[in-house]
Amino acid sequence: AQSVSQHNHHVILSEAASLELGCNYSYGGTVNLFWYVQYPGQHLQLLLKYFSGDPLVKGIKGFEAEFIKSKFSFNLRKPSVQWSDTAEYFCAVVFSGGYNKLIFGAGTRLAVHP
Amino acid sequence: GAGVSQSPSNKVTEKGKDVELRCDPISGHTALYWYRQSLGQGLEFLIYFQGNSAPDKSGLPSDRFSAERTGGSVSTLTIQRTQQEDSAVYLCASSLEGGKGSEAFFGQGTRLTVV
Numbered sequence: 001a002q003s004v005s006q007h008n009h010h011v012i013l014s015e016a017a018s019l020e021l022g023c024n025y026s027y028g029g030t031v032n033l034f035w036y037v038q039y040p041g042q043h044l045q046l047l048l049k050y051f052s053g054d055p056l057v058k059g060i061k062g063f064e065a066e067f068i069k070s071k072f073s074f075n076l077r078k079p080s081v082q083w084s085d086t087a088e089y090f091c092a093v094v095f096s097g098g099y100n101k102l103i104f105g106a107g108t109r110l111a112v113h114p
Numbered sequence: 115g116a117g118v119s120q121s122p123s124n125k126v127t128e129k130g131k132d133v134e135l136r137c138d139p140i141s142g143h144t145a146l147y148w149y150r151q152s153l154g155q156g157l158e159f160l161i162y163f164q165g166n167s168a169p170d171k172s173g174l175p176s177d178r179f180s181a182e183r184t185g186g187s188v189s190t191l192t193i194q195r196t197q198q199e200d201s202a203v204y205l206c207a208s209s210l211e212g213g214k215g216s217e218a219f220f221g222q223g224t225r226l227t228v229v
């Protein structure tokens with residue numbers, strides 16, 4: 001079955017610490033990859049996406065993600081987090097053979113302490 | 115409108131009652147999706163519309179759930195005979211087209227509580 005796994009459910013960091021959130025998916029075919037963020041009280045917003053080309057993708061607010069096809073992974077990174085990065089982060093995948101149906105991971109709740 | 119609009123934002127209903135949740139997608143977006151977000155879980159796909167037809171309704175959890183879309187715009191998700199396990203945030207998203215290159219934009223969601 002097509003699935004998306006996020007390994008960290010809760011992450012607590014201090015400001016200026018580096019962040020890496022893991023995301024793996026189950027399928028070996030062509031995929032489109034996304035990271036969405038949900039700030040407290042707000043709707044889901046797209047952070048970044050990968051469709052093809054350079055596997056290192058840069059998104060908004062200093063976030064980046066690297067697609068490693070051999071590992072079926074799309075980990076999200078940020079070198080130095082800020083208190084304002086406190087949010088829930090969702091990895092999502094569109095698997096080949098269909099339309100734009102996003103399959104989401106369970107999400108990672110990030111808390112950044114000042 | 116500027117974004118995807120959902121109403122109501124909050125709904126409390128008694129077990130066994132029917133509820134209707136509404137989604138107004140971004141104007142011109144042909145693809146529309148419903149998701150459910152339960153506490154501690156990710157977003158669960160429910161149904162996808164392309165125009166007024168639903169080529170994929172595989173995520174609807176039971177026959178108590180149904181959805182329609184009219185005029186290629188507004189969509190309504192109906193839950194009949196609600197149960198406590200239906201309590202969740204129901205999210206609607208739309209994209210310009212159903213192809214994989216289109217970004218999906220999400221609404222704020224409707225928080226449904228069944229008591």
